[in-house]
Amino acid sequence: MSLELCFWISAETATIQANVTIGITYRNSTVSSHEFPNYICHLSKLILSFYKRYKLLAPEKLITLTAEFSSRKRKMSTEQSAPVLDKNHLSQQNxxxxxxxxxxxxxxxxxxxxxxxxxxxxxxxxxxxxxxxVQRSSPVADGVTVIATLKRLFHYDCIILIKQYRPPLAKYTIEFPAGLIDAGESAPDAAIRELKEETGYLGTVQKSSPGVALDAGTSSCTVSMVHVDIDGDSSENSSPVQNLDEDEFIEVLIVPLHNLERQLKDWGNDNNIVIDAKVYVYSSCQPSKQPSLNKVENLSRKLGD
Structure with a gap:
């Protein structure tokens, strides 16, 4: 079985055409300058793999070529140079x-x-x-979704969720606390307000996202995802009281993070409940195993013994 590798390289345009024959033909390709080292490195390694597979002696030039462009590829990755697109490529995109x-x-x-x-x-x-x-008061997003973590001494970290009836689904949903941003209000401020109103907890904002889409195929509505920590040992959170509107009926749910995915599966078996997509995605990123106790909890156990 024969193997042939032919290169036509133009240094000015960094255009490469290559053809490999080994019972099959590797398609002719044209690549731009920023793809040059990656393309040659990949192609050279491919040819070397053919030589190795059929126990042939690879040409020294091919081995040198692979090593050279592997080094150049690593260098480009380290420098994190921005890709420079060809003018023709930009024109096609436009x-x-x-x-x-x-x-x-x-x-x-x-x-x-x-x-x-x-x-x-x-x-x-x-x-x-x-x-x-109809009413949008903030240039950042229409509303906020609050990912609130309850932290208490001698307890596992918990996520705060809410359960409420949603007429469009004609079912109850398991969601994060959420709401619209009022006029003149920032996303973090709206998150603190909504969390207090819907759950009674007062928290501290850790970070917030730009406006992200909820259902881009149906609605233009966007929300800012705001992460909040709640100090469950503080006096202001010892007896949280909701401050709901007269037409709001919200149940607060406190779920240990390591048990969230399992709890959602249990709720999902109820035909009268729908899990909000954001909650389900968040749960998939959480550890499913029970976390180890920290030093303070270990000390407490020893003292208890």
Whole structure:
């Protein structure tokens, strides 16, 4: 069986064409300058693997080529140089870009507006039915979702969730505390307010995200994900009291982090409950094993013994 490797390399344009034959043909390829070392390194390693597989003696130049471009690839990765796109590539991207044209209001109520979005695509003008919130007070996002962790001495860290009835689903949902951002309010401030109103707990903001989409195929609504720590040993959180509106009926749920995924599965077996997607994704990132006790808890156990 024969093996042939041929390169045509242009240093000025960093364009490479390669053809490999070993009973099959490796497709002709053209790559831009920022892909040059990665492409050659990958291709050279591929050819070397063929030599190794069929127990052939690889040419010294090919081995040198692989080592040289492997080194260059590592250097580029270390320097974290930004990729420089070819002008032709940028031109093609611009031609493929979609853009909004106009919004058509089909029906409007107090909180929501049903609209038809008209937009331009490479294949012409298209339209999309969507829902938009009528009242948006913040340029960052429509609302906030509060990921609140309850921390107490001699206890495992717990996540604060809420259970409430959602008419669109005609079921109860398990969610994070959440709400809309008021006029003149920042996302962190809104998170602290909503957490206090819905759960009675007062927390400290650790970090917050930019506006992220909730259901991009249906609605323009965005939220800021705000992480909050709650000091469960402080006097202000010893007896939390909710401050709900007259039409709000919310149950507060406290779940140990290591038991969250298992608890969600139990709730998911109830046909009258739907788990919010954000909660489910968050649970999948948590450790499923019970965490080891810290030094203070170990000392407490010894004193108890």
């Amino acid at each position: 031609e493929m870009k979609c853009r909004p044209l106009r919004q058509e209001v089909l029906h409007k109520e107090t909180w929501l507006s049903l609209e038809r979005a008209h937009y331009q695509t490479p294949n012409g003008e298209r339209c999309w039915e969507m829902v938009r919130r």
